[in-house]
Amino acid sequence: xxxxxxxxxxxxxxxxxxxxxxxxxxxxxxxxxxxxxxxxxxxxxxxxxxxxxxxxxxxxxxxxxxxxxxxxxxxxxxxxxxxxxxxxxxxxxxxxxxxxxxxxxxxxxxxxxxxxxxxxxxxxxxxxxxxxxxxxxxxxxxxxxxxxxxxxxxxxxxxxxxxxxxxxxxxxxxxxxxxxxxxxxxxxxxxxxxxxxxxxxxxx
Numbered sequence: 667x668x669x670x671x672x673x674x675x676x677x678x679x680x681x682x683x684x685x686x687x688x689x690x691x692x693x694x695x696x697x698x699x700x701x702x703x704x705x706x707x708x709x710x711x712x713x714x715x716x717x718x719x720x721x722x723x724x725x726x727x728x729x730x731x732x733x734x735x736x737x738x739x740x741x742x743x744x745x746x747x748x749x750x751x752x753x754x755x756x757x758x759x760x761x762x763x764x765x766x767x768x769x770x771x772x773x774x775x776x777x778x779x780x781x782x783x784x785x786x787x788x789x790x791x792x793x794x795x796x797x798x799x800x801x802x803x804x805x806x807x808x809x810x811x812x813x814x815x816x817x818x819x820x821x822x823x824x825x826x827x828x829x830x831x832x833x834x835x836x837x838x839x840x841x842x843x844x845x846x847x848x849x850x851x852x853x854x855x856x857x858x859x860x861x862x863x864x865x866x867x868x869x870x
Contacts, residue, residue: 692785706734725767761826797846
């Protein structure tokens with residue numbers, strides 16, 4: 667995946683404690699996908715119930731959906747120059763979600779990523795999926811309209827509902843998704859701060 671350079675330019679937040687999984691029977695897994703300073707979350711398409719993330723209809727053949735969030739102009743640009751980086755860092759801007767449909771082995775599609783599998787109970791997964799679902803800007807439609815093709819494979823960009831700014835980066839968004847699953851993960855502007863909390867949760 668194209669490097670999300672902005673995440674590497676911003677200052678990191680204070681060290682966060684290691685998260686501990688809630689005590690609940692694990693039913694399925696989610697996967698944290700780190701890529702060059704950016705983080706995304708992958709879930710099995712079959713694990714997404716019908717009312718949530720209706721955009722999954724655009725990926726009927728996918729085994730997994732991998733979702734990332736970021737500043738719209740920077741994230742969608744094929745080549746992000748200094749101005750887009752500066753604007754994304756220092757001005758509140760519209761957000762976008764990048765959704766990729768992955769077929770087959772997830773690790774084979776992200777060979778350079780240290781994917782972290784986390785086991786979750788069904789209620790915990792539903793909490794995370796509701797968080798992701800609420801990030802889409804649908805403007806009264808049943809599903810958000812794609813803004814254009816994504817950066818790799820079968821992927822698309824969709825409009826986001828939230829605002830991107832200096833303290834609300836891709837990794838902060840991902841941390842929020844993990845908290846919605848009941849994991850006590852604190853906000854981390856940089857990927858390293860997020861990964862330090864998540865790696866101990868790796869499924870054994």
